[in-house]
Amino acid sequence: MIIAPLAPSDFEGAVERLAAILQACVSEGSSIGFILPFSLDEARAYWRDKVAPPHTAGSRLVLVATIDGEVVGTAQLDLDGMPSKRHHAEVSKVLVDPRHRRSGLGRALMAEIERLAAEAGRWLLTLDTAGDAAETLYRSLGYEVAGTIPLYARDAFEADRYDATRLMYKDLRSG
Numbered sequence: 661m662i663i664a665p666l667a668p669s670d671f672e673g674a675v676e677r678l679a680a681i682l683q684a685c686v687s688e689g690s691s692i693g694f695i696l697p698f699s700l701d702e703a704r705a706y707w708r709d710k711v712a713p714p715h716t717a718g719s720r721l722v723l724v725a726t727i728d729g730e731v732v733g734t735a736q737l738d739l740d741g742m743p744s745k746r747h748h749a750e751v752s753k754v755l756v757d758p759r760h761r762r763s764g765l766g767r768a769l770m771a772e773i774e775r776l777a778a779e780a781g782r783w784l785l786t787l788d789t790a791g792d793a794a795e796t797l798y799r800s801l802g803y804e805v806a807g808t809i810p811l812y813a814r815d816a817f818e819a820d821r822y823d824a825t826r827l828m829y830k831d832l833r834s835g
């Protein structure tokens with residue numbers, strides 16, 4: 661397994677796998693910003709329209725985990741922020757291909773996210789999550805729950821259901 665930041669020049673070549681992983685995660689009901697039905701075209705559009713611009717501009721890091729050259733996981737770190745928030749970054753879209761779960765990829769992606777955040781001088785990390793697996797992962801890494809927002813996002817499957825999200829944070833200086 662190799663975990664590395666995706667270079668802007670490699671972005672387009674990774675879009676198909678990134679879209680497939682995103683679609684797989686949404687299809688299983690993960691609350692990651694999308695609702696079903698969710699097509700591969702919509703997944704590709706997310707990567708190209710929402711992620712590529714800040715990635716190219718250098719305000720967002722995109723990590724990819726590869727096994728034998730195939731992208732099997734990803735995570736993002738948003739470094740954009742106001743002048744008073746330059747110690748802060750937002751973690752998002754930690755996604756692991758369902759075929760490769762529970763083999764340490766999520767933990768390894770987060771370790772690299774934290775290493776790169778610290779290298780960039782960002783010692784306060786925040787994220788929000790609605791999934792039990794993800795929350796367990798983040799708690800195991802020392803993330804604290806700041807609070808819960810009810811009715812935060814529409815459920816991926818049910819149109820009239822809104823799910824809560826947990827806001828979490830970690831001060832990297834405290835280890």
Ligand SMILES: CC(C)(COP(=O)(O)OP(=O)(O)OC[C@H]1O[C@@H](n2cnc3c(N)ncnc32)[C@H](O)[C@@H]1OP(=O)(O)O)[C@@H](O)C(=O)NCCC(=O)NCCS
Pocket residue numbers: 685690691692752753754755756757760761762763764765766767768788789790791792793794796797798800
């Ligand atoms: C959350 C996610 C990224 C975890 O990826 P993963 O590669 O399977 O995680 P790891 O193998 O590194 O697991 C690390 C730890 O997280 C916890 N964990 C992971 N999946 C879990 C699950 N299904 N149930 C309970 N705990 C889980 C465990 O503590 C695990 O340690 P252990 O295997 O030694 O018990 C993955 O389940 C995923 O992609 N989910 C869908 C997308 C999503 O919700 N992402 C989070 C957005 S905020």
